[in-house]
Amino acid sequence: MSTTSSTALFLFFITICTFSSKCLVQVRNSRAPVLRTENQPLTLKCTAEYDEQHFRSIVVSWCFKPTISTSTINCQPLIDPDLYSLHINESKISEKRQRDAFITFEQLTLSNTGFYQCKAKCSATGTSAIGHVINVTVTGDPNKANTTSTRSFRLNSPPEVCNRKVEEIRRTSDDVFRLPLKLCVDLEIRAPA
Structure with a gap:
């Protein structure tokens, strides 16, 4: 099995479009649950792909929900640089552009337990796509207990x-x-x- 097809098995995408003719943006990310111990680092990645002829700018962001819900309304944008860092890489493949959005936690805390979701939105048309929810569970540091x-x-x-x-x-x-x-x-x- 090639690396590309292996990667494709692990990556799933959901596309929610508000554009009437065709979908112009899609988001892909792993949907596998993540289990980490507090004080460990964690990086989550999502990829937004869009057709450059339709979009000149796209905004990719991460949000957090403490509990699972089907609504994106309760998803709080992650914008605090003191708690995590956001990195964007962009590449062009033929007529498409790909934007990878990484969110990195240097040291996880128990309060980082929850559900994370990546969103992409075209600022010109309002067309948007939302990735799968990623369930992140942070457990207590066993070395810290009973000290x-x-x-x-x-x-x-x-x-x-x-x-x-x-x-x-x-x-x-x-x-x-x-x-x-x-x-x-x-x-x-x-x-x-």
């Missing part, structure tokens, strides 16, 4: 105080105990790092 350090110290009282009896401890309510001021204490404190 604690133990610090301990011991408080010693003089021997005559250590001979106190348990009966000297008075219960004042269901969850509060009143201890005598002088009591032998053997204490270990664990504090998170």
